[in-house]
Amino acid sequence: MPRDDRSPKRGLRARLMSRGPERDVDDEIEYHLQRRIAEYVAQGMDPAVARERAMHRFGHVPGVRAEAVRVERALARRERAGEFLGAAVRDARVAMRSIRKSPGFALTATICIALGVGVTTMILSAVDAILVKPLPYPNANQLVSVYAQDVPRGWHGVNISYKDYVSWRDDNRTLSALGMWTWSTTTITDGESERVAGAAVTANLFALLGVRPMLGRGFRPEEERLAASDVVLLSYGLWRRRYGGDSAIVGRTISMDGRPQLVAGVMPPGFNFPDRGQYWMPFATDGPAREGRDNRGYAGAIGRLRPGVTLEQAKADLARVSTQLQQEFPNENTGWSAEVMTLRHDLTGDLRQPMLVFLGAVAFVLLIACANVANLTLVRGLSRRREIAVRSALGAARGDLVRQLFTESLLIAGLGGVAGAVAGAFGVRLAHFAFPGGVPFYLDFGVDARALAASALVIVVTAVLCGVLPALRVTKLDVNRALRDERAATGGSGGRHMSGRSVLVVAELAISTVLMIGGALLVRSYRAYTHTDMGFDREGILTARVTLPDQGYNATERRIALYSDLEARVRAIPGVKLVGSAQGIPFSGWDVQATATFAGRPVPPPNEGFDSHFQVVFPDYFPAMGIPLVRGRPLLATDRDTLAPVAVVNETFARRAYPNEDPIGKRVKFAPPNDPAPWITIVGVVRDFRHYRLPQPMGPALYMPYAQSPGRTQTLVIRTGLTDPYVLVPSVRAALHEVDPKLAFYEVKTIDDAVSESLWRQRVQSRVLAVFAALALLLAAVGLYGLVSYSVLQRTREIGLRVALGAQRSDVLAMVYGQGGRLVVAGLAIGLALGALLSRTLGSLLYEIAPTDLASYALAGGVIAAIALGALYVPARRAVSVDPLRAMRIE
Amino acid sequence: MPTRDKTELLHGSLDLIVLRTLSVQPMHGYAITQHVARLTDGVLSADPGSLYPALERLKRNGWITAKWQQSPTGRRARYYAISRSGLKQLGRETNEFERFVDAMRRVLRAT
Incomplete structure (x- = not known):
C-alpha cells in the first residue's frame, strides 16, 4: 500500500467527484482534444479541420479509452476494497482494545451468545435430522x-x-x-x-x-x-x-x-x-x-x-x-x-411433539440470551457516554462511532457465535447417547449448513440488535451536556434507559419461569413414570432371551427338555435364587393378543370379542418377578397334560371376563367353540402388573404353562440377590453352551434396564427441558445481577449520602432488594400466567400430571425466586458496604 | 528494481518523464504533453495513446494522485499530482536512467 496522504476521507471525496470510470475517461480525453483544437484554432485553423487534426494527432481514441477505462476500473475496485478492509481492520483493532479494557463484559456477553447459539445449533440440527432431512431413500x-x-x-x-x-x-x-x-x-x-x-x-x-x-x-x-x-x-x-x-x-x-x-x-x-x-x-x-x-x-x-x-x-x-x-x-x-x-x-412421528417443544424452548433460551447481551451492551454503552462524548467533541463523525460500537458487538457476537457453533456441534453428538442402541440408520445427525446458517443469522441479528440500537441511542445524546454533567459519566440520568433494561430483565425472568414450569412438569411426569407401581420387582433380576432353531427342535419334547435343563443349570449358579421364563418380559414390546371364547357363552359378533394378551410361561416366572398369586393355585411343573390345559389370568382378565363370578374353574379357548382345540381351565389369578410400555395401561392377560404350549422363544427371568446381576452373564451363557453350544442369548438385560430403556424418550424430554430451564434461569440471573449491581454502582453517591444522613443497613438492603424484588415479582407473575397458557402445548408429553399441576408451578416459582434473590445478594452486600466518606469523594 | 527488457525500459522512460514533469507542479494530461513537447523542442512527445494508460498505471502504483478540478477554461479536468512515494520513485528511476545513459555512452564511445 502506498503510504502517502490519501486518507479514506479524501478517497471518499475524490470518489464523490468522480462520475464512474467511463465518464471520467471520456471527459479527460475530450478535455485533451478541446485544448488541442483550441490551440489549432488560435493558430488560425478552421474549427472543423482543427478537430480532425486533433483527433489524428491523439491517435487511436477507442483503444486508448478502453485501456484507460480498464485500468481505472481495477483501480476503483482495489481502492474500495482497500478502504473497506482498512477501515474494518482499524475498527476491529479499536474494538479489541476496548473489549480488552472490560474483559468481564466481553466474557459474559460471549458466554451468553455462545450458550444461545450452542443450544440453538444443537436443537436445530436435531430437528433437521428428525423432521426435515429426507430419509435416506430416493424420492423418500x-x-x-x-x-x-x-x-x-x-x-x-x-x-x-x-x-x-x-x-x-x-x-x-x-x-x-x-x-x-x-x-x-x-x-x-x-x-x-x-x-x-x-x-x-x-x-x-x-x-x-x-x-x-x-x-x-x-x-x-x-x-x-x-x-x-x-x-x-x-x-x-x-x-x-x-x-x-x-x-x-x-x-x-x-x-x-x-x-x-x-x-x-x-x-x-x-x-x-x-x-x-x-x-x-x-x-x-x-x-x-x-x-x-x-x-x-x-x-x-x-x-x-x-x-x-x-x-x-x-x-x-x-x-x-x-x-x-x-x-x-x-x-x-x-x-x-x-x-x-x-x-x-x-x-x-412420536418424536415430533417433543422436538417442537424443544424448538420453542430453545427459541426462548435464545431470546433470553439476546436480551442479556442487549442489556449488557446497553449498560456498557451508557457507562461509555463520556468517552463517546469526548470523541464526538474531538470531531469523530456519528457514523464512525456507531460503526465502531457495531464492530465491537459484531466481534463479541462472532466470538460467541463460533464458540456456540462448536459447542452445538458437540451437543449434536449427544444424540447418540439419547437413543438406546444408538441412532437408527435412517436419521443423520450432524451440524448441517442450514442449522449453521440459521445460527449465523441469529448472530448477525444479535449483533445488530444489541450493538446498533444502543449505539444509536448513545450517540444521540447532547455532547455538551454529557461533558458538563459529571453524572453522565456513569449514565446516571437515564431513567428511561433504566426502565427499558428493567423491561428486558422482567421479560427474561418471565421466560425462564415459563421454561422452568415446562421443565418441572416434564420432570414430575418422568418421576411419575419411574415411580409407577409396576406390580413386579425391578431390582436384581436378569433376563435373557433364547430362540430355538427348527434344526433339532421340531419335537416339542426336545424344546421342553432344553428349557427345563437350561433353567435347572442356571438355578444352580451361585447367587441365583429363582429362574422362570416368559415368551416376552414386560417392557420388551412382546405382545401377542388373541380373541377368547368362553365356555357356555354365545359367540360375540365379529370385532366385539374379548381380546386378551397371551403368554406361555415357566411356572417360576411369577415368583421370580415378584408377582403374587391372589386366588386359586399357581401353575405347576406338573401341568403337562396338553389335552387338559390350565392357565392363570391376571386380575383385569378376571374382573372383565367374570365381573360377578369366581373365575377359578372357568373354561376358555382361543379358537371358535366348535374348534377341536381343548378348553383351558383357569386355575388361578395373579396380581395385575405392567407389561406394556407406559403409559399404556395393562389389559386382560392369560398365562399358560410352557409344557402345554411349547414355542420356540422364551425369555429367562433370573432372580438374584445381587445388586449388579450382570456379573452372572458369563455363567448364564456358559450354562446355555453346556446344553447346546449352537444357541446364543440375546436381549440380555436387567428388568430395571428394560423399564428404563422403554422410558428413554420421556427421560430425554425431561432432561433436555430441565437443562434449558436451568440455562434460561442462569442467563436471567446474570441479567438481573448485572442490572441491579450496575444500578448500585450508579447510586453509590446517593447511598453514601443516605448512610451519612443516618440511613440504616436495613434501609439500604430494602432499597436494593426492593428494586430487584419488584422485577422478580413482575417476572414471576407474568411467567406463571404465561406458563399456565403455554403448558397445554406439552399435552401428551405429560403423564399423570395436569398442565395446571400446582406443585410444578410452586417448584418453578420457588426456584426462580431463590436464584433471583441469590443474584441480588452480591449487589446488596456491595451497597451495604458503601463507605459514605469515600462515596461522597468520588467525583 | 529488477533489470528490464527494452520495451519496458521505454515505458519506464515515459513514467520517468511524467513523474519529473509532475514534480514541478500538478497538471492535467494535455498540459503534460505540451510541457514535454516544449521542453524537448518536440524531440520527445508524450503520445496521448501511451500517456493516459501510463497515468493510470502510475496512479495504481500510488506514485501520483488524481483529482477533478475546474480548469482555467471552466471545464472539468483531471489534475495529476506526484505523491510522496512518487517522489521517491522519481529519485530511483532518475538514478537508474542516468546509469543506463552512462553505460550507453561508454558503449558508444568504445566503438
Whole structure:
C-alpha cells in the first residue's frame, strides 16, 4: 500500500467527484482534444479541420479509452476494497482494545451468545435430522407405511396379516409398489454363535425403497417360497465385522440356525432396515402362518406412491379396498382397515411433539440470551457516554462511532457465535447417547449448513440488535451536556434507559419461569413414570432371551427338555435364587393378543370379542418377578397334560371376563367353540402388573404353562440377590453352551434396564427441558445481577449520602432488594400466567400430571425466586458496604 | 528494481518523464504533453495513446494522485499530482536512467 496522504476521507471525496470510470475517461480525453483544437484554432485553423487534426494527432481514441477505462476500473475496485478492509481492520483493532479494557463484559456477553447459539445449533440440527432431512431413500417423500387399524376399538398401527397385504397390494390404484416385512432374528452358527437381528422382506421391498445391494443381487420373487428361501443378504457392518469384508463371501453359504444359507449379496453401508438390522431373508409367502386374514402378526408394509398421488388419495384408495374386504370377510375383517401414513411419520412421528417443544424452548433460551447481551451492551454503552462524548467533541463523525460500537458487538457476537457453533456441534453428538442402541440408520445427525446458517443469522441479528440500537441511542445524546454533567459519566440520568433494561430483565425472568414450569412438569411426569407401581420387582433380576432353531427342535419334547435343563443349570449358579421364563418380559414390546371364547357363552359378533394378551410361561416366572398369586393355585411343573390345559389370568382378565363370578374353574379357548382345540381351565389369578410400555395401561392377560404350549422363544427371568446381576452373564451363557453350544442369548438385560430403556424418550424430554430451564434461569440471573449491581454502582453517591444522613443497613438492603424484588415479582407473575397458557402445548408429553399441576408451578416459582434473590445478594452486600466518606469523594 | 527488457525500459522512460514533469507542479494530461513537447523542442512527445494508460498505471502504483478540478477554461479536468512515494520513485528511476545513459555512452564511445 502506498503510504502517502490519501486518507479514506479524501478517497471518499475524490470518489464523490468522480462520475464512474467511463465518464471520467471520456471527459479527460475530450478535455485533451478541446485544448488541442483550441490551440489549432488560435493558430488560425478552421474549427472543423482543427478537430480532425486533433483527433489524428491523439491517435487511436477507442483503444486508448478502453485501456484507460480498464485500468481505472481495477483501480476503483482495489481502492474500495482497500478502504473497506482498512477501515474494518482499524475498527476491529479499536474494538479489541476496548473489549480488552472490560474483559468481564466481553466474557459474559460471549458466554451468553455462545450458550444461545450452542443450544440453538444443537436443537436445530436435531430437528433437521428428525423432521426435515429426507430419509435416506430416493424420492423418500413418496414412501408410505401401511398398518392395520381397528377404528371402532381405537387400535392403530397394528401389525398386518399376509392375506390383507396381498389384497392391498393387488387391488390398490395409487401405489406403484407395496412390499411387506417382518422382524427376524437368527443365530449365526459357523464360528462363535452370535444372535443377530434383521428382517424378512418380500422380494420387491428393497427395490421399491430404491436401495440396491452393494455386492451380489437382491432377492428374486421365486425365493419367496419356503423351499427356495435359504438365501440371505448381509449388512455392510456384519460383512465387515464377521467376514472381514471379503467379497468372495457372495455366492457361498453360511450357517444360520444350523442351516446353510446362500449369501446372495451385501447391502451398502449405512443401510440397516428396519432400524438396526444386520441381515435379511426372503419373506416366505407359503410359510405356516401366512393363511388367516386375522393373523395380524407381521410387522408392516411399505409402499411407494405413484407419481402425483397424494397421501390422502392413497388413504382413500386403501380405505376402499378395506371396505371391500370387510364385506367379503366379515368374520376376520369387520372393523379393520388399512392405516396409511408417510414413512417419516411412521419412523419419527412420536418424536415430533417433543422436538417442537424443544424448538420453542430453545427459541426462548435464545431470546433470553439476546436480551442479556442487549442489556449488557446497553449498560456498557451508557457507562461509555463520556468517552463517546469526548470523541464526538474531538470531531469523530456519528457514523464512525456507531460503526465502531457495531464492530465491537459484531466481534463479541462472532466470538460467541463460533464458540456456540462448536459447542452445538458437540451437543449434536449427544444424540447418540439419547437413543438406546444408538441412532437408527435412517436419521443423520450432524451440524448441517442450514442449522449453521440459521445460527449465523441469529448472530448477525444479535449483533445488530444489541450493538446498533444502543449505539444509536448513545450517540444521540447532547455532547455538551454529557461533558458538563459529571453524572453522565456513569449514565446516571437515564431513567428511561433504566426502565427499558428493567423491561428486558422482567421479560427474561418471565421466560425462564415459563421454561422452568415446562421443565418441572416434564420432570414430575418422568418421576411419575419411574415411580409407577409396576406390580413386579425391578431390582436384581436378569433376563435373557433364547430362540430355538427348527434344526433339532421340531419335537416339542426336545424344546421342553432344553428349557427345563437350561433353567435347572442356571438355578444352580451361585447367587441365583429363582429362574422362570416368559415368551416376552414386560417392557420388551412382546405382545401377542388373541380373541377368547368362553365356555357356555354365545359367540360375540365379529370385532366385539374379548381380546386378551397371551403368554406361555415357566411356572417360576411369577415368583421370580415378584408377582403374587391372589386366588386359586399357581401353575405347576406338573401341568403337562396338553389335552387338559390350565392357565392363570391376571386380575383385569378376571374382573372383565367374570365381573360377578369366581373365575377359578372357568373354561376358555382361543379358537371358535366348535374348534377341536381343548378348553383351558383357569386355575388361578395373579396380581395385575405392567407389561406394556407406559403409559399404556395393562389389559386382560392369560398365562399358560410352557409344557402345554411349547414355542420356540422364551425369555429367562433370573432372580438374584445381587445388586449388579450382570456379573452372572458369563455363567448364564456358559450354562446355555453346556446344553447346546449352537444357541446364543440375546436381549440380555436387567428388568430395571428394560423399564428404563422403554422410558428413554420421556427421560430425554425431561432432561433436555430441565437443562434449558436451568440455562434460561442462569442467563436471567446474570441479567438481573448485572442490572441491579450496575444500578448500585450508579447510586453509590446517593447511598453514601443516605448512610451519612443516618440511613440504616436495613434501609439500604430494602432499597436494593426492593428494586430487584419488584422485577422478580413482575417476572414471576407474568411467567406463571404465561406458563399456565403455554403448558397445554406439552399435552401428551405429560403423564399423570395436569398442565395446571400446582406443585410444578410452586417448584418453578420457588426456584426462580431463590436464584433471583441469590443474584441480588452480591449487589446488596456491595451497597451495604458503601463507605459514605469515600462515596461522597468520588467525583 | 529488477533489470528490464527494452520495451519496458521505454515505458519506464515515459513514467520517468511524467513523474519529473509532475514534480514541478500538478497538471492535467494535455498540459503534460505540451510541457514535454516544449521542453524537448518536440524531440520527445508524450503520445496521448501511451500517456493516459501510463497515468493510470502510475496512479495504481500510488506514485501520483488524481483529482477533478475546474480548469482555467471552466471545464472539468483531471489534475495529476506526484505523491510522496512518487517522489521517491522519481529519485530511483532518475538514478537508474542516468546509469543506463552512462553505460550507453561508454558503449558508444568504445566503438
